Amino acid sequence: MAKEISTSLTKNLKLIPSGEYIQFKDTLSPNKIHEYIFSIKDGARVPIAFDVWNMQDNIDISLWKFNNKKNNWSYISESVNSGNTDEYIFALLPSGEYLLELKYKNSFIREELPSKYKVSFDAKYIAKTMKLPNDPLFDSQWHLLNTGQSLGLLDLDIRAPEAWKRQSASPNITVAVIDGGIDVEHPDLVNNIWSNQNEIPENGIDDDKNGFIDDINGWNFVENTPSVIPSEHGTHVAGIIGAEGNNNIGVSGLTWDVNMMSLDIFGDKTKYDSEDLFDAIHYAVDNSADVINMSIGYTVPFATLERFKQLSPDLYRGYIDALNYAVDRGVTLITSAGNDNSDDLNSLSLPAAFATEVPGFISVAAITDEGSIADYSNFGSQVSVAAPGGSSISNKTKIISTLPRDKGLYGGMPGTSMAAPIVSGAVALMLEKNKKLLPEDILWILDETSTKDQSLKRFVKSSGYLAVDLAVKIAGKYNSKMKDSSTTDNQQFRYNFLYGTATGDLFEVNKHNYSESGDFPSLIQFNSNHGDKILIHRKILPGFTSDTFSFDLANNKKSLQKQSETDSDFVYDRSTGNLYYNQNKEGKGWTDSSKESSLLVNIVDKPNLSESMISLVTSRKSSSISSSPNRTIPLDQHVGDTNFAKYLFNKSGRDFKINYFVDHKGLHENNASMDRGLLEYIDSTLKLLDQNTILKFDGSSHAKADLVIGASKKSQFVGINEMSWGLSVGFDFSSKPIDKLRNHYNAALEIATALGVSYLPEKSKGIYSFEDSIAAWPLSNEIADNFGITSSDFDAINHAWSVFL
Secondary structure, three states, rough: OOOEEEEEEEEEEEEOOOOOOEEEEEEEOOOEEEEEEEEEEEEEEEEEEEEEOOOEEEEEEEEEEEEEEOEEEEEEEEEOOOOOOOOOEEEEEEEEEEEEEEEEEEOOOOOOOEEEEEEEEEEEOHHHHHOOOOOOOOOHOOOOOOOOOOOOOOOOOOOHHHHHHOOOOOOOEEEEEEEEEEOOOOOOOHHOOOOOOOOOOOOOOOOOOOOOOOOOOOOOOOOOOOOOOOHHHHHHHHHHHHOOOOOOOOOOOOOOEEEEEEEOOOOOOOOOOOHHHHHHHHHHHHHOEEEEOOOOOEEEEEOOOOHHHOHHHHHHHHHHHHHHHHHOOOEEEEOOOOOOOEEEOOOOEEEEEHHOOOOOOOEEEEEEOOOEEOOOOOEEOOOOOOOEOOOOOOOOHOOOEOOOOHHHEEEEEEHHHHHHHHHHHHHHHHHOOOOOOHHHHHHHHHHHOOOEEEHOOOOOOOEOOOOHHHHHHHHHHHHHHHHHHOOOOOOOOOOOOOEEOOOOOEEEEEEOOOOOOOOOEEEEEOOHHHHEEEEHHHHHOOOOOOOOOOOOEOHHHHHHHHEEEEEEEEEEEEOEEEEOOOOOOOOOOOOOOOOOOOOOEEEEOOOOOHHHHHHEOOOOHHHHHOOOOOOOOOOOEEEEEHHHHEEEEEEHHOOOOOEEEOOOOOOOOEOOOOHHHHHHOOOHHHHHHHHHHOOEEEOOOOOHOOEEEEEEOOHHHEEEEEEEEEEEEEOOOOHHHHHHHHHHHHHHHHHHHHEEEOOHHHHEEOOOOOOOOOOOOOOOOOOOOOOOOOOOHHHHHHHHHHHOO
């Protein structure tokens, strides 16, 4: 039953200046709140981090600002992690009065007792990790630094301030903006507009002999004139790339100092002529552009590039020739994926589709301030990477940038047109760091360093969104050997990638992730110091019958070749992280004529490996996890956050037997009572899981349960919480008879999620249905009667738990 919550402590810290670090410790009782009130001085803007740790119970925190006009507190941000996990909030705070609230949510043990905690206010150390501009509208640019200002997810951004600590400007880089015209006299752009130094303005002579007269800042290809006519779209795109940063004016671009070339192919129209586009690309390349941004395009439904080639061969060839003209000369092309909510499997977005045929051509999808693929964004396996594009929910959720002077100077827009220039600005910083980078190198770095997000797997080739700090870092030290030795290129989330954690892990190499045709697993975060081991199933080792094996090391290609001609069974190449099975023994090479590959596994970080870290196992029934033959959801996309599964595995005795308790009377943890029908549905769901997964479920008392399932009428208690004894699962509940099916659905979904099933992203609506997964998005707000945990869900749970075998 829910209990009343009241404030038991209010502490006034007064002024917190920049450069100060404060720490307190105290004890918070159940159903109580502690408040810390502080202020930021007038005219200041302080980056500050709030950290709460060393708790015994689940304590949530939230940040508020006092609204003088309304005489109340306005919400800013919160951190509501599960169990006694640390809570953290980062904010960039202007002058004003603030309140940090600590609320006791629930006990980590079965008995509610006061919980100790420590809390820190860090305005000193956090500031040293980033470089911040003084532009007044920077606080509104959530794509650069997300402090929750748009009510999205805290820290869901591209990490621009961390990148600026390394490189904030690219004065030697030219970015061509093929779009509508840029307002070249805009006060936040004027110093970053490209100027043709070889042309004398307005003398009517082609001084530089490039075929264009008086082309000082670019060219208007629609009117065939040097006159740059400002457009909203082109000016907004330019500001995202390179609005002058740290000039105490307006917004900040990705790069604070750059040369932007205005190439207008729209004029006053909404569509462009393809010949103007091709001419603009040639102009950009011939006039020394390093990057070309094209926030342009259109989508043809139910079409393919191959079909386009057949029906419009001349236009196809025009695109290919123009795009290759740029890439072959080292110019990086970046384009928007399109705004038609189309899948590249059954639609054609131009020019983005050519990313499949032009090496190093980058297409960009859009994500929102919550990290999900935007509802308008085109998507698919051939879209290179994602970046913030915003949404139309409110002005705060849009991407804030420059507008023409007669349109208000600044404003917000959403779209993949905004996502592409974010990447272009990042590429400008990368090239300033390393001018030798080729387009293919840049694409590889963007892919390799992007922030991987499971919800993006189905929608972006890289399975991630831009992380500009890492991209700039890798760009600075890049060499081709990094790409040649990488095993994660475009495959970070394939089924044969196994991810380790901070504790000891067993990495299985079996018939499900290895084949002699060349498929092999790559191990991510393998750490010998944590006791990690590789379990190799004998069935994948042709001709191996011994109870023991021999192991050896190689340090380079030469020694690896020598080892292939010894009688060693396994050889580990420390230079690449590759572990080989020597099928050929003393014969030359690694394989006999009937075998294609002997590479068993790649360990990405190339750690030390010894014989003791390898074990040979015979397949057991419990470890034979097979995929459903009619699987429609990629397994790697369907397996969710396995941290909950691992936590439950450890707390339940590590034996795959789970003692559960359904709190149908509502006696514990803020749960509500539920009717018998709902209780029976939950029991039947657990019975199905018992019959179809490697897990075994036994009913128990609350005191002995590893998994407690309860109904909640209050949203703050819905979800999965880590407890000292296991997991507490609360599902959204309504006592209204009309909500019977929804209660069943909510219960099944939360249980499946706790066991490893992933919530499928909203973008999958219409792609997957309840016949595929309990985690599918309904086509309407109504829950039909055909939902339930499916064979694909059982498969996902089996896969999530199989790593513990």
